[in-house]
Amino acid sequence: MPMLAAALVAAVLLPAPAHAAATVCNRYCDGRDAALSPVDRQPVASTLFGRRFVVHVNDTDAMIWGSVENGSPTDEVWLDRSFDGGRTTADSRLGFATIPSGATSRRTLMYNVDNWSTRAVGALRACGKAGNRPEISCTAWARTTWNAWDRRTAAATALMMRYNQGTGLFDTNDWWTSANSVTALIENMRRSGMRSYDYLIANTYDRNVNAKQGQFRNEYLDDTGWWGLAWIAAYDLTGDVRYLNTARADADYMQTYWDTRCGGGVYWKTDRASKNAIENSLYIQLTAALSRRILGDTVYRGRALATWSWFQSTGMVNGSNLVNDGISLSTCRNNGSTTWTYNQGALINGLVELNRLTGDANVLAAARRIGDALTASTYLSPGGILREPNESNTCSGDGASFKGAAIRGLGVLNTATGGAYNTYLQRNADKAYTANRDTLDFYGSHWAGPFVPTNHSCQHSVLDLLNAAP
Known part of the structure; x- marks a missing residue:
């Protein structure tokens, strides 16, 4: 297995996104329901205060979604997307979601990893936080096996x-x-x-x-x-x-x-x-x-x-x-x-x-x-x-x-x-x-x-x- 980078945890408040992310459409457009994914590969995860933040990979459609598990109502989860190997973040807070009352988990929608129209080669990570705490945890960056099958x-x-x-x-x-x-x-x-x-x-x-x-x-x-x-x-x-x-x-x-x-x-x-x-x-x-x-x-x-x-x-x-x-x-x-x-x-x-x-x-x-x-x-x-x-x-x-x-x-x-x-x-x-x-x-x-x-x-x-x- 590849070495997993340590989860990123920062004692900072969640910043507001600078601008709305442009919708990427490849086989499907950003924002597709994760229930439609034919596969669920989970290569990376991070933990924070007992919560588990997970990246879910749909290799068939070259898309990713994130989830928070073992959480509490108001806990948050979202995706970040990078087109330079994680050196900078192109889109943040994709699919932002919170755990509703009476639940312990929540997932985001699915988002494209790459942008085929601009030839941008991408990666995504899942991030999240407890609803009552400022600290943020992010997984390592991940991508699909699209153009990466061996x-x-x-x-x-x-x-x-x-x-x-x-x-x-x-x-x-x-x-x-x-x-x-x-x-x-x-x-x-x-x-x-x-x-x-x-x-x-x-x-x-x-x-x-x-x-x-x-x-x-x-x-x-x-x-x-x-x-x-x-x-x-x-x-x-x-x-x-x-x-x-x-x-x-x-x-x-x-x-x-x-x-x-x-x-x-x-x-x-x-x-x-x-x-x-x-x-x-x-x-x-x-x-x-x-x-x-x-x-x-x-x-x-x-x-x-x-x-x-x-x-x-x-x-x-x-x-x-x-x-x-x-x-x-x-x-x-x-x-x-x-x-x-x-x-x-x-x-x-x-x-x-x-x-x-x-x-x-x-x-x-x-x-x-x-x-x-x-x-x-x-x-x-x-x-x-x-x-x-x-x-x-x-x-x-x-x-x-x-x-x-x-x-x-x-x-x-x-x-x-x-x-x-x-x-x-x-x-x-x-x-x-x-x-x-x-x-x-x-x-x-x-x-x-x-x-x-x-x-x-x-x-x-x-x-x-x-x-x-x-």
């Missing part, structure tokens, strides 16, 4: 609660992590067949194609690579050639920051101050992917092969078969910096794509050595569960996305090797599901638990994991 689709739907349709990005307009979120959601569409959220592809593209330096390019070459790969995935899913053209523009932009210093390689940033593993790994994957999709190409194939040849010459894949963060421009060799998880997965992904392009078994063998090292490392996989060095307790910073890229690459390698990492992937997926999940199928940073506050970066990382798991 682990993968539930995680995807939770991630969409953090999507801003107005900006086409996630949370606070984060850039490269939004690219990873888009990639994870596209893979979920491919894996699950759920196309309810495919609108985000065109929306994200249209709202951001002219941002930064245009065509999803900015001063960070790894950011450009992440976006280029997102548009490769979008092209594969939709067949829309504009996404392929943008991926090509991104790869060409990255090529302008390749030079012969230290024998080759793409710089991490346009200031040309460092050459790191991440942007070069992404460049291998992006150029190899383009070559496979452009009839008669030789240019991108050559660039992919040249980058892998250069990468090997630097020693960034260390003696333990793990990838360090970059090279020293003074020695042109491995700088010995942290073996972040995403450096492993990004290079694995690039090598699998290069193997698909060339058929070179040595390339796949190199990817396999890195995959074996990643899964066996007590530093990166303590107890067999992937963990980021200096893993955040708050899902803050760039590192919150790293494990997603790592496990995405391992999942691609797992497919290429016929399931060599099935056990590892399933172990991680099961552990995250049981130890690192709340009632809305949000996941935090620690796959081994405990659950901590999340954001889109931690969420897409687990979605990547669930996509990759067998």
